[in-house]
Amino acid sequence: MDSLIRHTHQINQQLARYGVKFGIYKNGTFQERLFPFDAIPRVITAEEWSVLERGLQQRVNALNCFLKDVYGPKQILNDGTIPEDFVYRSPGYLPQCEGILPVKGIYSHISGIDLVKGKDGEWYILEDNLRIPSGASYPLIARELCRRCSPDTFRHNNVVDNRNYGQLLRETMDSVNTGGINVVFTPGRYNAAYFEHSYLAEQAGAVLAESSDLYVRDCVLYYRSTHGDQRVGAIYRRVSDEYMDPLTFEPSSLIGIPNLMSAYRSGNVAVLNAFGNGIADDKGIYYFVPKMIRYYLGEEPILHNAPTYLPFYQEDRDYVLEHLDTLVVKDVAEAGGYGVLFGNKLTREQLQDLKDTIVAQPRRFIAQEVIDFQDLPILEGDSQVERKADLRAFVLSGAEKTVVWPSGLTRFSRNPDSFIVNSSQGGGFKDTWILSR
Helix, strand or coil: CHHHHHCHHHHHHHHHHCCCEEEEEECCEEEEEECCEEEEEEEECHHHHHHHHHHHHHHHHHHHHHHHHHCCCCHHHHCCCCCHHHHHCCCCCCHHHCCCCCHHHCCCCEEEEEEEEECCCCEEEEEEECCCCCCCHHHHHHHHHHHHHCHHHHHCCCECCCCCHHHHHHHHHHHHCCCCEEEEECCCCCCCCHHHHHHHHHHHCCEEECHHHEEEECCEEEECCCCCCEEEEEEEECCCHHHCCCCCCCCCCCCCCCCHHHHHHCCCCEEECCCCHHHCCCCCHHHHHHHHHHHHHCCCCCCEECCEECCCCHHHHHHHHHCHHHEEEEECCCCCCCCEEEHHHCCHHHHHHHHHHHHHCHHHEEEEECCCECEEEEEECCEEEEEEEEEEEEEEECCCCEEECCCCEEEECCCCCCCCCCHHHCCEEEEEEEECC
8 A cells, every 4th residue: 555655646647647637617617627536545344345235235226116106106105104295396306207117117227325434333324316426437547547556556455356337337238228329428528527428438338429419310319420320229328307308308408319308208218317316316305215215125224324304394393493503404406515504613693594594495404413424544745634535335226236336436525624525625536445355
């Protein structure tokens, strides 16, 4: 590991050369910056990973059952396990998806589940990302560069090889492909994760395409090729639902594919991830995932949510209002570390304003106990310091099985006083080592 640390600067130079950057829109302008890499890996033992793997498979399987149910028979709503009006008021619920069953009945093919490890040694789920979770490419290319700089490090440590992500992605796409080529659909060069789109397309042996490359005819999706137009059997989209088809969703979208929804509805193309998944990664719906696991799978959750309160319920709302100065409050419509408020950082006036907003809009928020999650060592100059870090695990669901990639994106805060680790908030990333024994 000392060799890796010595090569940190060289690895970051290589990442810059490969264009491993993270772009964000801020104050109306597009800004692109390097995604800083720290060479000290997060290490997870084989025994610990075994528990995480089973828990993540369980959770994603339950979420897929929920999506299939909520856009179909709605048994969990009819039984009152989840309030019907709570679901229908979610910005992630898309009525246009009612009654549509995706190819092989799978909704979330690539899930990004965010976890933290508390100082009590327990892992807690913080968030489920089932729309277009990003980040797998970063530890993938970082590991490759680390191998080049310090091959002996990986010869002498029992680290599970993570280079199979492209293969897993391809197998997932192939398992639902309706007959045709696999496509990774990108909005283009100025998207925040464009590097990842192109890199994963290459790794999975798929075609990278923009809207101008694709069209629908007779409810079938085609790719315009110099060798003649080719039918598309599976499209891994990296574009938000509302911009995917201007004839179904946002009519002003210039980056979508007109009539894609007709091809999808007809079962002629698999869309990864399915339309409408936003209802399952709504931060409010997160509160109900343990109930989903019991309801659909008849099992007790292996991994637990952070202790969470739903102001939608009067009892929870009363508790939140009374203890607001010790909780963290999250706006369910926000992402990327935005809309997160720590009560102990607010002034008396700000706390009162937030209380008033919660009372007026209880469906808008969840509140959680602040988990004092583990710090990990990072390099800062010539010394090591401790910073908060989370883990995004990637779970791939194909027609036959649900697989957890034996790696993950460990993100860390570079601010010593911050619990926010998101790249959009200035964080960096690490490799995640899963030990084989």
